[in-house]
Amino acid sequence: MNTPNSLRTLGILGGMGPLATVDFMQKIIALTPAEEDQQHIPLIVHSVPQIPDRSSAIIANTDAPFLPMLEGLRQLERCGVEAVLIPCNTAHFWHERLSQATHLPILHIVDAVTHALAQQQITPAACMLLATRGTRQAGIYQRANNAMCSGFQLPNEAEQAQVDNMIHFVKQGKLSLAQQSGAALINTLRQKGVQRVVLACTELPLAMEPTQHPDYFINATLALAQSAVHFALQQQTGTVV
Amino acid sequence: MNTPNSLRTLGILGGMGPLATVDFMQKIIALTPAEEDQQHIPLIVHSVPQIPDRSSAIIANTDAPFLPMLEGLRQLERCGVEAVLIPCNTAHFWHERLSQATHLPILHIVDAVTHALAQQQITPAACMLLATRGTRQAGIYQRANNAMCSGFQLPNEAEQAQVDNMIHFVKQGKLSLAQQSGAALINTLRQKGVQRVVLACTELPLAMEPTQHPDYFINATLALAQSAVHFALQQQTGTVV
Numbered sequence: 001m002n003t004p005n006s007l008r009t010l011g012i013l014g015g016m017g018p019l020a021t022v023d024f025m026q027k028i029i030a031l032t033p034a035e036e037d038q039q040h041i042p043l044i045v046h047s048v049p050q051i052p053d054r055s056s057a058i059i060a061n062t063d064a065p066f067l068p069m070l071e072g073l074r075q076l077e078r079c080g081v082e083a084v085l086i087p088c089n090t091a092h093f094w095h096e097r098l099s100q101a102t103h104l105p106i107l108h109i110v111d112a113v114t115h116a117l118a119q120q121q122i123t124p125a126a127c128m129l130l131a132t133r134g135t136r137q138a139g140i141y142q143r144a145n146n147a148m149c150s151g152f153q154l155p156n157e158a159e160q161a162q163v164d165n166m167i168h169f170v171k172q173g174k175l176s177l178a179q180q181s182g183a184a185l186i187n188t189l190r191q192k193g194v195q196r197v198v199l200a201c202t203e204l205p206l207a208m209e210p211t212q213h214p215d216y217f218i219n220a221t222l223a224l225a226q227s228a229v230h231f232a233l234q235q236q237t238g239t240v241v
Numbered sequence: 242m243n244t245p246n247s248l249r250t251l252g253i254l255g256g257m258g259p260l261a262t263v264d265f266m267q268k269i270i271a272l273t274p275a276e277e278d279q280q281h282i283p284l285i286v287h288s289v290p291q292i293p294d295r296s297s298a299i300i301a302n303t304d305a306p307f308l309p310m311l312e313g314l315r316q317l318e319r320c321g322v323e324a325v326l327i328p329c330n331t332a333h334f335w336h337e338r339l340s341q342a343t344h345l346p347i348l349h350i351v352d353a354v355t356h357a358l359a360q361q362q363i364t365p366a367a368c369m370l371l372a373t374r375g376t377r378q379a380g381i382y383q384r385a386n387n388a389m390c391s392g393f394q395l396p397n398e399a400e401q402a403q404v405d406n407m408i409h410f411v412k413q414g415k416l417s418l419a420q421q422s423g424a425a426l427i428n429t430l431r432q433k434g435v436q437r438v439v440l441a442c443t444e445l446p447l448a449m450e451p452t453q454h455p456d457y458f459i460n461a462t463l464a465l466a467q468s469a470v471h472f473a474l475q476q477q478t479g480t481v482v
Contacts, residue, residue: 009289017278018270022263025288029259030414037258037290037412044316045286047266048250049278075285079316171278173271 007041008232011081011104013072015047016054016088017171020202020221024087027225032233041232044079046072054090055134066094073102083107085228087202089220090134107231110141112223113198114148120218122196127218128153128189130163131200141200152198159185163201170203178207186212249473250283252322252345254313256290257329258412261443261462265328268466273474282473285320287313295331296375307335314343324348326469328443330461331375348472351382353464354439355389361459363437368459369394369430371404372441382441393439400426404442411444419448427453 010028014021025043034040051072052064069091076084084106086092092109099106117124129141129152141149155163162185169178186208189197198218199205205221251269255262266284275281292313293305310332317325325347327333333350340347358365370382370393382390396404403426410419427449430438439459440446446462 007291015278015281015283018281018284019267022266022270025263025266026260029263032414035413036409037256037292037294040256040259040290042256042289042291043259043286045284045288046320047286048283049281050248050283051278053278075320078319079287172276173273 007039008082008234009042009044009080010228010232011073011076011079011084012043012045012047013069013076013084013086013091013106014045014088015049016051016086016091017203018047018049019170019173019206020087021045021047023206024085024202024221024225027222028228031225031229041229044076044081046075048072051091054088054093055132058090058093058134058138065091066097069094069098070101073098073104077102077104083228083231085224087221087224089140089200089202090132090138092140093134093138105231107224107227109220109224110143110146110149112227113141113200113218113220114146115227116218116223117148122218124149124151125153127196127198128155128194129198129200130155130204131198132167133160133164135200136160141198153194159188162188163204166207167201167203170206175206178203179210182207183211186216248280248282249323249475250285250321251469251473252314252317252320252325253284253286253288254310254317254325254327254332255286255329256288257292257295257327257332258444259288259290260411260414260447261328262286262288264447265326265443265462265466268463269469272466272470282470285317285322287316289313292332295329295334296373299331299334299375299379306332307338310335310339311342314339314345318343318345324469324472326465328462328465330381330441330443331373331379333381334375334379346472348465348468350461350465351384351387351390353468354382354441354459354461355387356468357459357464358389363459365390365392366394368437368439369396369435370439370441371396371445372439373408374401374405376441377401382439394435400429403429404445407448408442408444411447416447419444420451423448424452427457 032040051068054065057064084104089109166178166181200220202221205219273281292309295306298305325345330350407419407422441461443462446460
């Protein structure tokens with residue numbers, strides 16, 4: 001798709017969950033330098049929340065989310081998008097297979113976080129990684145050859161249970177409950193001496209961002225939005241794809 | 242598209258502007274009774290803000306937005322959506338022609354507002370309609386045979402200029418400026434004795450919702466979201482289109 005001002009069109013494979021997709025879109029809009037509508041980045045968004053739960057699938061060792069995600073990817077292809085973003089950390093378990101099935105680049109959320117950590121000169125050992133059980137079990141952040149994302153602190157069982165609850169509250173739209181829970185967990189982690197927290201599930205910013213200064217977080221949603229905006233704007237100064 | 246729980250898939254012809262589209266999605270999500278992702282409504286969102294400015298086109302008597310909107314509509318058709326929503330009041334100037342060009346129902350934002358007024362037993366004479374100059378000039382709310390939307394109070398030139406500024410601030414992402422301006426205008430209108438305000442531009446809720454009790458507003462974005470959710474859930478109990 002050619003847009004008048006040569007911004008690249010982005011495809012969002014979303015709905016995992018729906019509010020996280022909206023949060024991701026909001027971050028893209030906020031990061032885009034624009035004085036009027038037409039300077040904003042064109043987005044095609046496949047927000048189809050019927051994709052089976054990713055974390056449960058990883059834990060149960062089933063492949064149920066793959067084909068529905070592939071169907072969404074095909075729709076984005078047909079709409080002429082130039083890159084794909086998946087605002088769901090756990091879904092990145094299928095990133096490699098989805099990438100192999102398309103000519104489109106799918107920007108990886110862990111690459112985006114790696115970049116954010118490097119830019120801010122933060123070492124993983126100083127951070128606690130908060131994520132779904134699926135993301136943890138699959139080691140999505142512990143990919144090979146990625147020293148920047150090895151060695152994160154991980155929550156204990158009680159803390160993980162609080163993370164699970166927060167995610168569930170957000171998916172139910174119970175944001176004030178999620179934020180109460182988020183504030184309590186941050187309090188616990190601060191007392192334990194945790195210096196920073198990686199929000200490695202896209203529901204978590206909705207629970208935790210309002211409770212604390214943004215510097216306390218490495219926000220994976222924000223990092224992916226930064227990569228997305230960088231990609232979309234690139235065409236203005238670079239070559240036309 | 243068949244979704245596991247028989248929710249109808251909605252298409253959003255958005256990006257006019259981008260934040261208004263996100264606000265509309267957020268309202269759909271908040272209005273949907275859901276305990277988990279899979280119970281939320283599937284949405285395909287064409288948020289392509291390069292569609293030329295609707296208000297300017299009406300005032301200049303050009304047709305520039307029509308073909309780009311039609312292109313977006315075609316993409317939504319190809320994605321298998323079952324109804325289309327346009328979260329931009331001014332764009333409804335082209336509603337009839339777009340409807341004639343597709344087999345899909347395009348729910349009309351003025352019908353949604355009419356329904357909201359009727360439900361709350363509010364007469365137009367008690368309300369001031371805040372909208373773009375294009376919406377006003379085209380008489381989008383003063384459609385034939387719609388007594389519920391005839392006879393609104395309209396802002397004077399100074400008030401309209403404040404509305405224009407607010408819309409512009411939202412499109413620039415300057416939400417705190419927009420909200421300051423929104424609070425000032427509400428103050429003026431309250432002093433004039435305006436009982437209620439129809440937010441008939443989808444940027445306006447972002448400027449005005451946080452400044453006042455929601456009962457003061459007839460929010461066209463919210464009304465359209467209510468119609469959208471009603472349509473999407475209908476299939477669970479009613480007939481399949």
